[in-house]
Amino acid sequence: MEKKNIDWGNLGFSYMETDKRFVSNFKDGAWDEGALISDGNVTMSECACVLQYAQTCFEGLKAYTTEDGHIVTFRPDLNAERMEASAKRLEMPVFPKERFIDAVVQVVAANEAYVPPFGSGATLYLRPYMYGKNAVIGVKPADEFEFRVFCTPVGPYFKGGVKPLTIRVSDFDRAAPNGTGHIKAGLNYAMSLHAIVSAHEEGYDENMYLDPKTRTKVEETGGANFLFVTKDNKVVTPKSGSILPSITRRSLVHVAKEYLGLEAEEREVYLGEVKDFAECGLCGTAAVISPVGKIVDHGREICLPSGMTQMGPVTKKLYDTLTGIQMGRIKAPEGWIKVIK
Numbered sequence: 047m048e049k050k051n052i053d054w055g056n057l058g059f060s061y062m063e064t065d066k067r068f069v070s071n072f073k074d075g076a077w078d079e080g081a082l083i084s085d086g087n088v089t090m091s092e093c094a095c096v097l098q099y100a101q102t103c104f105e106g107l108k109a110y111t112t113e114d115g116h117i118v119t120f121r122p123d124l125n126a127e128r129m130e131a132s133a134k135r136l137e138m139p140v141f142p143k144e145r146f147i148d149a150v151v152q153v154v155a156a157n158e159a160y161v162p163p164f165g166s167g168a169t170l171y172l173r174p175y176m177y178g179k180n181a182v183i184g185v186k187p188a189d190e191f192e193f194r195v196f197c198t199p200v201g202p203y204f205k206g207g208v209k210p211l212t213i214r215v216s217d218f219d220r221a222a223p224n225g226t227g228h229i230k231a232g233l234n235y236a237m238s239l240h241a242i243v244s245a246h247e248e249g250y251d252e253n254m255y256l257d258p259k260t261r262t263k264v265e266e267t268g269g270a271n272f273l274f275v276t277k278d279n280k281v282v283t284p285k286s287g288s289i290l291p292s293i294t295r296r297s298l299v300h301v302a303k304e305y306l307g308l309e310a311e312e313r314e315v316y317l318g319e320v321k322d323f324a325e326c327g328l329c330g331t332a333a334v335i336s337p338v339g340k341i342v343d344h345g346r347e348i349c350l351p352s353g354m355t356q357m358g359p360v361t362k363k364l365y366d367t368l369t370g371i372q373m374g375r376i377k378a379p380e381g382w383i384k385v386i387k
Contacts (some may be wrong), residue, residue: 047158054166057201059332066156067196068149071179072139077193080149082156086196095178095188102232103132104175106331107293109154109197109386111164112374117154117387119172120372122147124293129174132229137187138176146174147384153195154386160199164373167202203333210339210354211328213267215317216241216253220268220288223259227288234290238268252328254341256317257286264315270330271295274315274323275360277351281310282323294329294368300379301367308360321348325358335365 052062063086070080095101105125112118126146133140150172154161162168174195178188218241221227226234238253245253254272257263264272264284271292274282281302283295302310320326326338339354340347352358357365370376372383 049161049163050159052160052162052199054162054168054199055201057162057168057199059200059203060198062160062198064157064160064197064199066153067194068153070141070145070149070193072191072193073189077139077141077145080145080193082152088192088194090179091181093181093183095180095182098182099178099185100231100233100236101136101138101178101188102175103129103136103138103230104173104232105129105230107150107172107174108331109150109161109170109172110372111161112372113164114374115164116374116385117158117161118372118374119150119154119384119386121293121297121382122150122384123381124296125150125174128230128291128293129176132231133176135226135229136231138178138191141176141193149193149195150174151384151386153197157197158387160197162199168199170197171200172197203336208337208357210337210350210352210356211251212249212340212342212354213252213254213338214245214248214250215341215343216245216255218253218255219258220253220255220265221258223288225288227265227286228290230290235268242268250342258288262316262318264317264320265289267328269332270328270336272315273298273327273329273335273361273364274320275325275358277322277324279308279324279360281308281360281364282315283310283312284315285312286314292329294331294334297382298329298335298364298368301364301371304379305367305376306360306363317343323350325352325361326350327357327361327364334368335361337361 126143180190266289302308327335337357
């Protein structure tokens, strides 16, 4: 299929409408068979549950062209499983895993002309999401739901190369104890908007959220998990019941152990020990790893030895290995790559 006439090398990380999206509706206790449609607009009641009580969840993953010319996605089964957990927590019907993966495949195939070519630095970002659709005025779950998947071509998260971030320890809590921090609910991100806007106004790139109970342990940022490297090259990720189980983070931990021969552990990480780490990064779908150079705790600066000019050496190896797996340069573990074409 002929590619769209897009300046792939200058794409930003923003929405561009594509030709097709997948839509399936839940009504009377069952999902319909779903279909690819052309209309990118959504019509619903002014009293729809999603508008009144934020009953919605979403996922994010990418499709891209590998070095050998295939179009693939990365571990969509884990996105399906995470969305299942989100739906159950929000009293929404589960969209079956096999159908989730099939919907992703259909959307990528139908929008093949928008999949950026290999080497452009761009990818096709996919956004599966679900919301309560029918009118609900009393506080209760919806009875009717819509599951949709759309896609949009996006440029690299870092325009002009990777630059380590400066982040602050936030006074806000990202999630409540026993709340919804472990699922990908839209309401979690609404709660983080004021915190990220105020961080930017103060000159910081992101927030470091602490555990809401004791405010002594590192949790995550508004949209990514933390990954630390000790001075003896051990990879450490924070353990908590109120952070999102990042697919990228889980993949990087596997890469650290199985590809790079490094020790890796998931454990509670206290703010007081952050000064002793050699490297820090934020991991997520958009950038894989965003290096952190400086953390500011109410005026007290914690400067990572990896510095403010480039990724630390271990973080760089993790990044290069995982992106090598995604792009087909390095053999992937069984089941990690879903080939679409």
